[in-house]
Amino acid sequence: MAQSHRELAxxxxxxxxACLVYELTRQMPKEEMYRMSGQIVRCSASIPANLAEGNARSTRRDYAHFVSIARGSAAELETFLLIIKRLGLAPAGTVDDLLSRTEEVGRMLTGLRTKLAPNP
Known part of the structure; x- marks a missing residue:
């Protein structure tokens, strides 16, 4: 296991x-600042935050739990990005890039969660 969460790819x-999502919100209409923008910033920031918290926990079980929460946040982010794309609230190319990155992070979280699962 990684000694520090900062070592985790x-x-x-x-x-x-999370930083790119924050930048995306700057391109969105101002009226979305207190609607969609706040939600996608929170769920995107939740991904690395939960990984950091889980890595700091004392048991693999606790760590796996926080990785699962991060995975849920990635799924939430994906959903919000699809809504943004459908409504045309941001450039489609930018949203597509973020969707691709979100899917990659989701796959990586699933792999980490599998590694943390107890062996049968």
Whole structure:
């Protein structure tokens, strides 16, 4: 296991994703600032935050739980990005890139969760 959450590639990619999502909100209509923008910033930031918290926990079981929460946040982010794309609230190319990154992080989280699962 990684000694620090900062050593995890999935944490690094999650942090990059959260920063890019924040940048996306700057391109969205101002009236969305208190609607969709706040929600996608929170769920995107939740991904690396939960990885950091889980990594700091004392048991694999606790760690796996926080990885699962991060995976849920990635699924939530994907849903919001699809809504943004459908409504045309941001450039489609930017949203497509973020969707691709979100899917990659989701796959990495699933892999980490599998590694943390107890062996049968």
């Amino acid at each position: 999935v944490w690094q990619k999650g942090l990059d994703l």
